[in-house]
Amino acid sequence: MADQRNSNTLGLLLRELLKERSLSMRKFSELTGIDTATISRIINGKRNATPQHLDKFSNCLGVPLINLFEAAGYPIEQRQEESDSDSDSDIHTSVDAIQSLLKSSNVYDDEFSVSHVEQKLESYGLYAQTEEGKNSIHKDFDEKIKSVGSIGPFISKLKELYEKFSLGKGTLFELTVIGSTLLYFIIPVDVIPDYLFPIGYLDDAIAVQLTTKTLIKKIT
Numbered sequence: 241m242a243d244q245r246n247s248n249t250l251g252l253l254l255r256e257l258l259k260e261r262s263l264s265m266r267k268f269s270e271l272t273g274i275d276t277a278t279i280s281r282i283i284n285g286k287r288n289a290t291p292q293h294l295d296k297f298s299n300c301l302g303v304p305l306i307n308l309f310e311a312a313g314y315p316i317e318q319r320q321e322e323s324d325s326d327s328d329s330d331i332h333t334s335v336d337a338i339q340s341l342l343k344s345s346n347v348y349d350d351e352f353s354v355s356h357v358e359q360k361l362e363s364y365g366l367y368a369q370t371e372e373g374k375n376s377i378h379k380d381f382d383e384k385i386k387s388v389g390s391i392g393p394f395i396s397k398l399k400e401l402y403e404k405f406s407l408g409k410g411t412l413f414e415l416t417v418i419g420s421t422l423l424y425f426i427i428p429v430d431v432i433p434d435y436l437f438p439i440g441y442l443d444d445a446i447a448v449q450l451t452t453k454t455l456i457k458k459i460t
Contacts, residue, residue, distance in 0.1 A: 250311040251283040257301045272296040288312065299394060357446050361420045364427070368419025369412075377405060377419060380426045394445040397452065398425055414455060421451040 258268055265283070269276040274296060281287040289297070289312050298305040367373040381402050385395065401418045404410055410418065424447045 248285045249313070250289060250308065251285050253308070253311045254279075254283050254297065257303065261301065268300065271300045354446060354450070357424075357443055357450065360424055361417075361447060361450065364423040365416045365420035368416055368423055373419065373423060376426065377402070377422045381422060384426050394448060397448050398422070398444075401448075401451070417451055417454050421447050 258265070263271075265279055266276055269279055272279075274293060278287070278293075282289045282293065289308075291309075294308040294312060295305060297303075298308055364373075368377070385399070388395065398421075402422055405415060405418045405422060408415065425444045
């Protein structure tokens, strides 16, 4: 009964989101790469959504992954402490969702943490200042975007950052921060390896959130 209630909760949420965005089930299928029959069965509560399904739904619909996890009935341990800002809260809830996804997938044994992503970004920031690093960004970004074949806030924000970097819009500090994130996305050896698709790109989304938070703090 619990699984049935969870399936119905997710189905109702997906129906509401598709209606708000004027998306048909067929169009939703095209955007996510999930066949229409599977989407229909998930929405009608006839099958459970996998973490991979939920990740694609989240990217396409622009809703927090954790919301879909909860609706689908995955156990999510919410953080009890208060966050200093909305961006902090977004990062923390995203980390919670990623940890649950990794645990349920049984394909990644290491512990995921924001500090690991921050360390990678710091090292890539130094590389982004070199000619080799800059050339790598200009040469490989478009190809990496095509290989991912995704849409949503995560990819849209990366494209926005790439445009700023290409045009040199910003201070040396800002371009270094932006460059570090673009390299994090381009280079396949991340905290979570890219070959664990689509799980391997969840830490890239965290990197984008961290960069956005850093740039906002710099402006204010």
